[in-house]
Amino acid sequence: MGVDYSQLHDPNAEYTMRDLSSETMGVTRDRGGDRDVEITDVQTTMVNGNFPWTLVRIYTDAGIVGTGEAYWGAGVPELIERMKPFIVGENPLDIDRLYEHLVQKMSGEGSIAGVTITAISGIEVALHDLAGKILEVPAYQLLGGKYRDEMRVYCDCHTEEEADPDACADEAERVVEELGYDALKFDLDVPSGHEKDRANRHLREPEIEHKAEIVEKVTERVGDRADVAFDCHWTFSGGSAKRLAERLEEYDVWWLEDPVPPENHDVQQEVTQSTTTPITVGENVYRKHGQRRLLEEQAVDIIAPDMPKVGGMRETRKIADMADTYYVPVAMHNVASPVATIAGAHVGAAVSNSLAIEYHSYELEWWEDLVEEDVIEDGYIEIPEEPGLGVTLDLDTVEEHMVEGETLFDEA
């Protein structure tokens, strides 16, 4: 008896959204027991942190609630509201299926770029919390298990005198000695005092020398105790970026971030390949499809996806795996509340080529009060062993700092 391949794959078959719905995927139904759970509601609320953090909650008929967070962005809460009908009634354990379902639905609805993926990321993170709670495993178990117990955190540092090399060195020392970090990042797109025209992306010699002085003073002060990265926020021309990166080679920096706008792939690749200073890019690149090209063209030394922006926890794992085939490590960009920070740490805990995750809120005293648990201690995150993400929102703190006009989440 031959195999009837037409039963397996009909090349002429019309692809429909129904392929992704649970009605046509019988396997996802009738699980029985605790795993037969349905999503009943999705809610968001925004908190005024040092960014407007967008928190997401997914409710189920089992009374179990999942919490997530999307990168902040205009329209993200509205987009999540629009996606609600696409996942209510679905089983939250089918994370990949629901992710693809949302991508398909939102492509049809208009666009899958930018903030749409950010909104999907927030749902995806909440699904991991939910799935972990239903299956009674920590979220890292859903991503392949634990590679490390603690995730290294790097502290994004600021001073009011950001262009003063000595002030930067003082702040670096304070963060290392008083806050206990052994990994830091400073901005290098600071006024160097010689700019004539802000639209000019080209650096003159005195500007390069001023930036080199910041790097020199900071690394001289803490280089024996900490790794230090420097961020340029996609500011400079290819030629200037090459001169700057070459000038910094002697200081042995951890990395130089976004020296040029990465959309111009040819220049991005040229800059990275021109220098031994490690170049990091990725916070504004969406989905694995966007990140793929940076890797394929060997245009990055370290890749920096933002987990709750790029597509979520599994998307970040997939990017890390792609990066690993190029021997490129991952340093997750992160400006989130403790919710997405912990979620990122679960990804980092599961992934072998994960360097560190960013912390961007050390000046905000109540960052950690947003959840009941301790999150960062001495520059590291101990990965929670509780089911799901292992953090519980402190609703009083959420309410206290809620963006005006927002509504607090319903009780679980």
Ligand SMILES: O=C(O)[C@@H](O)[C@H](O)[C@H](O)CO
């Ligand atoms: O890598 C970083 O942390 C920065 O690029 C921040 O995302 C940016 O300053 C936010 O506005």
Ligand SMILES: [Mg+2]
């Ligand atoms: Mg950056």
